[in-house]
Amino acid sequence: MKVALVHDWLVTQRGGEHVLEALCELFPRADIHTLVHRPGAVHPRIEAHPIHTSVLQRVPRIHQLYRHFLPVLPQVIESMRLTDYDLVISSSHCVAKGIRKPPGAKHLSYVHAPMRYMWDLFDDYFGPGRASLPVRAAAHAVRPWLQKWDRESTAGVDRLLVNSQHIAGKVRRFWGREATVVYPPVALERFCRHPLTGLGQGGYYLWLGAFAPYKRLDIALEAFRHLGAPLWVVGTGQEAARHTSGPPPANIRFLGSVADEALPGLYRDARALVFTAEEDFGIVPLEAQACGRPVIAYGRGGALETVNPRTGLFFDAQAPEALADAVRRFEAWEPGFQPSDARSQAERFSRAAFQRAVMAEVDALLSKA
Numbered sequence: 447m448k449v450a451l452v453h454d455w456l457v458t459q460r461g462g463e464h465v466l467e468a469l470c471e472l473f474p475r476a477d478i479h480t481l482v483h484r485p486g487a488v489h490p491r492i493e494a495h496p497i498h499t500s501v502l503q504r505v506p507r508i509h510q511l512y513r514h515f516l517p518v519l520p521q522v523i524e525s526m527r528l529t530d531y532d533l534v535i536s537s538s539h540c541v542a543k544g545i546r547k548p549p550g551a552k553h554l555s556y557v558h559a560p561m562r563y564m565w566d567l568f569d570d571y572f573g574p575g576r577a578s579l580p581v582r583a584a585a586h587a588v589r590p591w592l593q594k595w596d597r598e599s600t601a602g603v604d605r606l607l608v609n610s611q612h613i614a615g616k617v618r619r620f621w622g623r624e625a626t627v628v629y630p631p632v633a634l635e636r637f638c639r640h641p642l643t644g645l646g647q648g649g650y651y652l653w654l655g656a657f658a659p660y661k662r663l664d665i666a667l668e669a670f671r672h673l674g675a676p677l678w679v680v681g682t683g684q685e686a687a688r689h690t691s692g693p694p695p696a697n698i699r700f701l702g703s704v705a706d707e708a709l710p711g712l713y714r715d716a717r718a719l720v721f722t723a724e725e726d727f728g729i730v731p732l733e734a735q736a737c738g739r740p741v742i743a744y745g746r747g748g749a750l751e752t753v754n755p756r757t758g759l760f761f762d763a764q765a766p767e768a769l770a771d772a773v774r775r776f777e778a779w780e781p782g783f784q785p786s787d788a789r790s791q792a793e794r795f796s797r798a799a800f801q802r803a804v805m806a807e808v809d810a811l812l813s814k815a
Contacts, residue, residue: 449476450528452536452545456483456492457509460656461630461729462558463488465609465800466537468631469556470495472801473535479526479545481519484509500526516563517588520544520595533808536603539726544599552811555603556628556804559613559726560620561596562660564589570660597621605811607804609727610748626807629751631800632729634792637710637736642785645738648715650676650699651773654730655723657683662722662744664689668766671695673773677720680704680712713737718758718776721749722769728752736792738785742772752795756787 451473453466467489470476478492481500486493487509500522502508502515515522523541528534528548536542539558547553563571563585570576572585597620600606606625608614617625653666663679667689670677678699679689690700704712713719719734719741727748731741735757743749745760753760759779761772 447532448530449473449533449535450479450531451476452479452534452542454538454540454542455481455512456488459488462537462539463492464633465556465630467491468797468800469535469537472804479528481522482508482512543603547602552604553602554605554607554808554811556607557613557617557625558609560616561592564592564596565620567660576659605807607807610751612747613726628800628803628807629795630727631797632732632795634736634796637733638789640710640714642738642789645714645785646717650678650716651718651720652678652712652716653720654680656681657685657689659685660723662764665722665764665766665769666720667698669769670698673770675773710737713739718742722764725749732792732795735788738788740783740788742776754791757791
């Protein structure tokens with residue numbers, strides 16, 4: 447069986463690329479098709495596959511500018527021709543699911559989210575203060591067409607998988623289709639290998655993620671400015687200048703990008719992870735729990751499926767006041783927390799469980815006449 451793996455772009459190693467990496471392990475001889483590839487930017491297991499790119503690969507500085515091509519990405523993905531494949535598996539949060547499968551082939555799509563910047567998170571990306579006036583005007587102009595394409599492009603998908611019940615609801619609401627939930631793989635091994643002793647000794651709260659608009663780092667920064675409690679922030683991204691301009695308060699420390707091998711120690715020494723985003727799924731809370739640490743999370747999205755009342759608590763509004771109140775409640779909740787409960791919760795979302803579920807879905811798809 448000849449397999450094609452399709453991914454939106456390969457310019458950094460994040461959650462979607464971890465899914466692709468697990469798929470590469472399942473299908474070691476598969477070709478990869480993607481809009482843009484920055485060599486060396488993703489896991490060696492991905493880089494080892496033949497990688498085919500689109501015409502955008504020839505655009506100067508495309509690895510930095512690819513987001514600006516959003517209005518034409520549907521046409522670009524549809525122009526990428528697949529031939530002589532029996533099975534197409536797309537890993538999609540933008541346009542990968544819209545690739546045209548060869549005659550006679552089956553298409554299984556693992557959807558991280560409908561095109562979030564054109565649906566419910568539009569204002570997080572293109573609202574006042576989030577983008578310049580010309581960019582906002584252009585986004586409003588193309589939004590109806592991109593929503594229509596996002597919905598109609600699923601017609602070429604034979605079987606839809608999604609990463610959470612939260613995204614299954616969005617697929618039902620935006621696309622009018624049903625999808626099967628297969629939780630994504632979480633690389634837990636390096637977080638679970640340490641004993642559950644000597645935890646929380648750093649005394650700080652930890653925020654970790656990309657500085658993207660929907661991650662809502664601003665909520666954490668404002669809440670901790672008022673609380674005065676120590677907050678360590680790990681990450682960088684498109685909003686770095688906004689969040690790091692000027693000296694931070696003495697209780698807030700920006701660490702920038704951190705090497706993978708340093709992450710378990712940062713989680714273990716933290717008092718708790720602060721998670722402010724409404725994520726499609728969210729791997730960071732599971733990494734923290736695998737290290738035996740609790741989570742203070744916004745009570746929407748994937749966090750409701752990965753954090754339970756024994757392993758963390760929730761705040762119900764994306765507002766600094768709501769988070770600050772949750773941190774105060776956490777101080778009373780914390781003495782009853784058991785690190786072993788957190789690790790047991792994380793272990794439900796293993797790489798092996800993901801791969802077994804995907805193969806069961808592939809078998810079910812191929813067994814259809």
